[in-house]
Amino acid sequence: MMRRFFAPLLAVGLLAGVAAHAEDTLSPLRFQSAGTFGSIDLAAAQRGFAVYQGVCASCHGMDALHYRDLQALGLTPAQVAGIAASVKLSDGSAATPDSRFKEPAAMSMSGAVPPDLSSIVAQRAGGTDYIYRFLTGFGPAPAGVTLLPGSNYNAAFPGGQVFMPAVLHDDAVTYADGTKATTAQEAADVAEFLTWSADPNLSARHAVGLRAVIFFVFLAIVAMLTKRRIWRQEG
Amino acid sequence: MQTEAKQGWLASRMPGMSCLCAMLRERRAPGASWLAVLPALLGVLLAVLLASGAVLSVYYNPRQAYASLQGIAHEVRGGWLVLSYHQIGASLAFALLYLKLFHTVLVRGYRAPAEFGWMLWVKLLAVLLLTGWLGFVLDGGAGGYWSLFNATGAAMTLSGFPGAVAMWFFGGPVGGATLARLLVFHVLLAFCAVGIILMARAATRRAQAVPQGRLVAFWPVYAAQYFAALSVLALVFAVLLGFAPHWGLGAQNAIPASTMVVPVSISYPWYLTPVAGLAGVFSGVAGHIWAVIAAVAVLYALPWLDRSGGAPPGRFYMVLTWLLGLDVLALGLVTAFPMGSGLPELLTFWFFFHFLVLTPLVTMMEAA
Known part of the structure; x- marks a missing residue:
């Protein structure tokens, strides 16, 4: 919707620049969903779902979503049915598009329970940016920081220590659209996906607004x- | 005329109808201030809240509050919009009510014969604060749950008549059925608010001097003003709806309530922060409860704390009232963003000092 309003403006002023750098949203980091007139970047959110499904879903649930909801990201019903069929629910049956996202087995990382990710962007100060900074914030603890047993250093996490390990790494997933799966790309994509799940109507809200x-x-x-x-x- | 014939038909069969029609037809003095439309706008917002609340209540499940609200936002067609209407409607209703109360204090609109109307506005504040808090609790979020946990825990320590009232209201310590109970009170109080606002408007109008000189009809003169004010309100509403749907509500209540995770501090929606700050200053169960009751009571008693007789407001009084407005604003801010110890205590002290000491003194001085 926003495209329709701003397309002429963009065409006049920014054509060359936008065309050349359309894919590079990492340097500098830019989320299409950010800002007053932002809208969900569907391609990034689809890749983000792949990251969620391949990496995050083994510990984190998203109980507000059904597989059919992925159609809002531009997937066809057949693709959604395929994704659902590949998921084996805890009772052994295959999921259908009307199943909720599979709940991972209950687990605890040294006492910390992995939170549900459905609305995580709305629940954390900093939202989308924070998710990106968190996922790319793992690293060796600086001198003078003593970590609790089982915890990992994360520069973005309040307090600097988190029981979740660094799970994203280059080529942790293979993107269907050929985008190179660097750690930063994966983090940015999953942040966009989680932004969509926390506010599925963000694009419509901005357009209607x-x-x-x-x-x-x-x-x-x-x-x-x-x-x-x-x-x-x-x- | 056809319409008048219909009105006559209805008025002769239903008492009170002629009074409603007369309200629209009554002639008024020209040139009323924009602030005179506040009660009408507040009424419109209450209507928005009732309508959106009616839709929400169909899908809301108090036993799975958080999940059902997520369902409304994700699954119900247009549910996210209705939820936003309700949240933004509440925010704006409080904004307008605070503005109305502040303006009434500033121009001393609470003095006889308008004191009855003023008392109704204060009652509306008390009812809306309670309704707003219940709405915050009904979200099923972390902030609301622990606020309710504290409130019920505190209420259970009361004995005698207050204890009986608390038991009747909460039904015991917070449990699976508490929200189902509070939902009833949330709805009930919302309807009470509508009744109070109608009474407050009628009482305020009756207290105004009978207009003299040239009068104008409601249509088109005041209809144009009301419509212009309403369209500005709608504009503000649309800005919030589109671009800041959660403004002032805080991220904490977006986290589902968990009995295992206690938040370091509870963050309230902006419109409850001044009251929460004021209550937090006093320690103990009785302290919190009496602080809130006392804060409403000093507002209620304002017509008698003012010793000015009929004298117009002086400059010093005006300055003090603006200071009071800033004081309440600051109290909300330091509650939302804790900074420096002693500040909430100071601001709360000033609130009571203003009403109990400064108001009688200054009004007496300025009248003399």
Whole structure:
């Protein structure tokens, strides 16, 4: 929707630049979902789902989602059915598009329970950016930091120590669209996917919001002018 | 005319209808301030809250509060919009009510014969605060759960009549059925708020001096003003709806409630923060409860704390009232973003000092 409004502007001013760098959203880091007029980058969110399914899903559930919801990311019903069929639920049966995302077996990382990721972007200060910084924030502990047994150093995590290990690495998944699966790319994609799951209507909300604001700006101006005119005549 | 014939037909069969029609037809003095439309806008917002709340209540399940709200946002067609209408409607209703109360204090609109109307506005504040808190709790989020846990735990320590009232309200310590119970009170209080606002508006109007001189009809003069104000409100509503749906609500309540994870501090929606800050200053169960009751009570008693008689507000009083507004604002801010110890205590002290000491003194001085 936003494209329709801004396409002419973009075409005039930014054509060359946008065309040349359309895929490079990592340096500098830029999320299409960020900002007032942001919308979900469906391609990135699809790749993010692949990362979730291949890596995150072994510990983290997403109980607000059904497999059919993936159609909102641009997957066809057949593709969704294929994805669901490849998932073996805990009772041994294959999932269907109407199944909720598979709940991983209950587990604890040294007492820390992996949180459900459905709304994680809404639940953490910093949202999408924080998820990216967290997933790319693992590393060796700086001098002077003593880690608790079983914990890992993470620069973005409040307190610096987290029981979740670094799970993303280059080529942890293979992207169907040929994008090179670097750690940063995987983190950015899964952050976009989680942004979508926390607010599936983000794109629609921004599009509806912009139209409503434009409408009410005009209505308010007309109503104000009418009021002034009536009050000058009668007030 | 056809319409008047219909009105006459209805008025002769249903008491009170002629009064409603007369309200629209009554002639008023020209040139009323924009602030005079606040009660009407508040009424519109309450209507939005009731309508969106009616939709939400169909899908809401108090025994799985968090999951059912996620279902509304994800599964119900247009559910995310209705949920936003409800959240933003509540935010704006509080904003307008705070504005209305502040303005009434500023221009001393609470003095006789308007004191009855003022008391109704304060009652509306008390009812909406309780309704708003219940709404916060009904989210099933982490903040709401632990706020409820503290409230029920505190209520169970009460004995005698207050204990009986608390037991009737909460039904015991927080458990699986508590939210089902509180949902009933949330809805009930919302309807009470509608009744109170209608009474408050009628009482405020009756207290106004009978307009003299040239009068104008509601249509089109005031209809134009109401419509303009309503379209500005709709604009603000649309901005929040599209671009800041969770403004002032905090991220904590987006986390599902867990009995195993206690938050370091509870973050409230912005409109509850001044009250939460004020209650937090006093220690103990009785302290929290009495602090809130006392804060509402000093507002309620304002017509008698003001010793000015009929004198117009002086400059010093105006300055102090603005200071009070900033004080309440700051109290909300330091509750939302804790900074420096002693600040909430100071701001709470000033709140009571303003009403109990400064108001009687200054109004007496300025009247003399």
